[in-house]
Amino acid sequence: MPSIVERFATLPPEVQALFDNTENGMPFNISKSGCLVLVKLGKEAWNAWREIFPVTGMFPHFTNHADFSGLDFRGDPVDFSGYVFGDGADFRGAQWGFGANFKGASWGRFANFSGAQWGDFANLNGAQWGDAGNFSCARWGAFAGFVAAQWGAGACFYGAEWGKGANFQGTNWATSRTIYLDDEHYQSAKAWAEARGLAPDTFLAISFAGAHFAGEADFSNRKFTGKTDFGCLPEGYSRRRVQRDEAGLAKFDGNCELLWENDPEPRRYVMFDAAPKFHGCELHQDTTFDGARFPPASGSDEAARAYRTLKLAFSKQQAHREEQRFFKLEMKEEAKRAGAAKFMYLLYEKSSDFGFNLWRPLALFAVAWIAFAFTYGYYGISTHDLTICGSLDASCKVQWSWLEFSLAQSLPLTGFDKLHSIATLKNNNVPVLVLALHKVISLACLFLAGLALRNLFRLK
Known part of the structure; x- marks a missing residue:
């Protein structure tokens, strides 16, 4: 392997001159200020240095890694498209303004963007990260682009936030060709991804637990090949945000650790x-x-x-609970635009939670049984006495036979043998209508209870 001196001699002259200043560190152990100076020399200079002097060491003790922690690029933006940062790149608490461009950039393992902030229209299309990328509590403005972006296993977006629009659409390699700067860049990105089992339409294990998508989040045409979490933050992890000074710069303690404070919003769940x-x-x-x-x-x-x-998608997996979740959300959308049938959707939702609640229809069945028992008592309908009890006054006492008769009318195909007795009543129409209404309500409740049993336990 060539010596450090020999490798240094192959660097572009402007990069060699950068290390004349000891504050910028050494080419094999660059400082934070050296990273900032070097990155402003452009992609060609940065990538040349990165190739000749790669990151050394293991997590969490990397050497010669890119360190941009806490830096503010809003006033002096840098076009990061096509940059190669290597393992352990540190962007904790950094921030960018409108239109930050990381198109086609690449990071190795353990890139850390926790607490970082982007303005609107951040462009990370075609960007690539190795395993264990950390974006916890990071924030993006509106219309952030991640089309064809790739992450290795274990990418973490705990509590991250996006403004109005986040585009994570997947593409194939042929379609994504236009994202990269030139054919050499494209071939290099493709080879890098294939060596790690990545592709522009694939996600490995990834977590968006506790994230907030304030606008449309589009994950179309993606293959999720590892554990995927759009749920709640894990136990012991709370929402937090970076402490910043009056100028908006992130604060660090004496050990260069990012300072955090509790987020005033205690939410733990993902919000769309x-x-x-x-x-x-x-x-x-x-x-x-x-x-x-x-x-x-x-x-x-x-x-x-x-x-x-x-x-x-969840139906294909036999993931019944998730399938039910999205069926109910779909039904609510259909109900909103159902027009004249809106009442039927509302009734379906309230009476049985769209066929997934067993107890609501059974409770309604019981309420109808009791209510109609008193109605039958009012009309004098019972299994033993069909005399009229017109006003339920003191002389008209509640009878067990009312409940018996009401229960008989509640059950399918029973009670109809008593319909001939209705003719003895003064008004034939009212009791027949009451019986019919009770029968319809009871049958509907039993049907919805059966439907809930089928849906909840996937009975055939």
């Missing part, structure tokens, strides 16, 4: 402010949305289709 899109996706069997919150129904056909897509 718009129906997420997963069209054309393949979900891993260990995919969860437990505890996730979705927006109130808007009656949008687009939202209904988004939920239907997730319902069908």
Whole structure:
């Protein structure tokens, strides 16, 4: 292997000159200030140094890794497209303004963006990360782009936030060619990904636990090949945010550890402010949305289709609970735009939670049984005495026979043998209508209870 001096001699002259200043460190052990100076020399200079003097050491003790922790690029933006950062890159608490460009950039393992912030229209299309990328509590503005972006296993977005629009769509390699700067960049990115089992349409194990998508989140055409979490933050982990000074710069303690404070919003669950899109996706069997919150129904056909897509995806996996979750969300969207049939959707929801609640229809059955018992008593209908009890006054006492007769009318195909006795009443029409109404309500309750049993236990 060439010596350090020999390798140093192959660096571009402007990079060699950078290390004349001892504050910038050494080419084999660059300092934080040296990283900032070098990155401003451009992609060619940075990548040349990175190739000749790679990161050494193991997590968490990397040497010669890129360190941009706490830096503010809002006033002096850098185009990071195509940069190669290597393992252990430290961007904790860093921030960028409008249109930050990381298109086609690549990081190795253990890249740390915890507490970082981006403005609107951040472009990370085609960007690549190795295993264990950390984006916990990071924040993006509106319309962040992650099209064809790739992460190794264990990418963590605990408590991360996105503004109005986050595009994680997957593509194939042929389609993603236009993302990269030139053919050499494209071939290099493809080779890097294939060596690690990555692809522009694939996610390995990834967690968005506790994240907030303030606009449309689009994960269409992605293959989720590892454990995927859109649920709640794990026990012992709370939402937090970076402490910043009046200028907005992140604060660090004497050990260069990022300082945090509790987030005023104690929410632990994932929150979608718009129906997420997963069209054309393949979900891993260990995919969860437990505890996730979705927006109130808007009656949008687009939202209904988004939920239907997730319902069908989980149906293929026999993931019944998740399938039920998205079926109910789909039904709520359909109810909003049902027009004249809206009342039927509302009744379906309230009486049985769209066929997934066993106890509501049984409770309604019991209430109808008692209520109609008193109604039959009012009309003098009983199994033993069909005399009229017109006003339920003191002389008209509650009889057990009312309950017997009401129960008989509640059960399917029973009680009809007593219909001939109705003719003895003064008004034939009212009791017949009452009996018919009771029978319809009871049958509907029993049907909904049976439907709930089938849906909850997947009975055939």
